[in-house]
Amino acid sequence: MRKLVYYVAITLDGYIAAEDGTFDGFIFEGDHMAGINAEYPDTLPTQFRSALGLEDAPNRHFDTVLMGRNTYQVPGGLASPYAHLRQFVVSSSLTDTPDDVEVIREDVVGRVRELKAEDGLDIWLCGGGKLAAELLPEIDKLLFKIHPVVFGRGIPVFGGKVDITKFERTNAQLFESGVSFMTYERS
Template identity: 85%
Template sequence: MRKLVYYVAVTLDGYIAAEDGTFDGFVFEGDHMEGINAVYADTLPTQFREALGLQDAPNRNFDTVLMGRNTYQIPGGLASPYAHLRQFVVTSQALDTPDDVELIGEDVLGRVRSLKAEDGLDIWLCGGGKLAGELLPEIDKLLLKIHPVVFGRGIPLFDGKADITKFQRTAAQLFESGVSFMTYERP
């Protein structure tokens, strides 16, 4: 069975983006970029993979990406940001999307459960906080790029009402840039 993996950058105070949905405060230079991207190149937008000469690299971790409408519609975003993955956007609003981006408008938990039951690589939940809060019962693993910055306010890692859920740290990697890469899994 595939896992639902919430892989996201987060601030020290638990935000995945500023209030306006941007993430300019995160550290985009340093040894963590090469180190993490070498393992998780399948999470790079398709245009960046092409710029790095990775367009033909096989996906090693994920073959499916799940995102909320706000994550999909970030300022300057692409119509098909992860064309090398099967793309799903969770939204109750009608969106004009290309054929390779599928909308999920209802029974999100049921749809995620059916995706997890399919054969394939894991499913990447790339945001946002409200969707992560809703899908917490189905999240099997957290991959957190913890950046040495405080936003003070913004979009939380998990937004909304959620039950207490325990995870166990299974890996930790520290970088000179100050970014920590932490892996947590359900016990």
């Protein structure tokens, strides 16, 4: 069975973006970039994969991406940001998407369970916080790129009421850039 993996960059105080949906405080240069991009080339937007010469890199962990509408429509975003993956956007109002982006309008938990039952690589939940809160019972693994910055307010990593859920840290990488990459699996 495939896993639902919440892989996201977060601040020290637990935000995935500023209130306006931007993430200017995150570090996009440094020793963490090469290592993480090499291990997770599937999580780079298709246009960045091409720019970095990774367009032919095989998907190592994910063949499907799931995102909320605000993550999909991030300012300056692309209509098909992850064309190398099967793309799903959760939204009750979104109507204009390319053919390779499927919109899930209702019963997101049921649809995620169907996706998890399929054969293939894992499913990447790339945001947002409200969707992550709704799907917490289905999340099997957390991959957090923790940046040494405090936003003070913004979009929380889990944006809604959630039940206490325990995870076990299974890996930790520390980089000179100050970014730490933490892996947690459901206990």
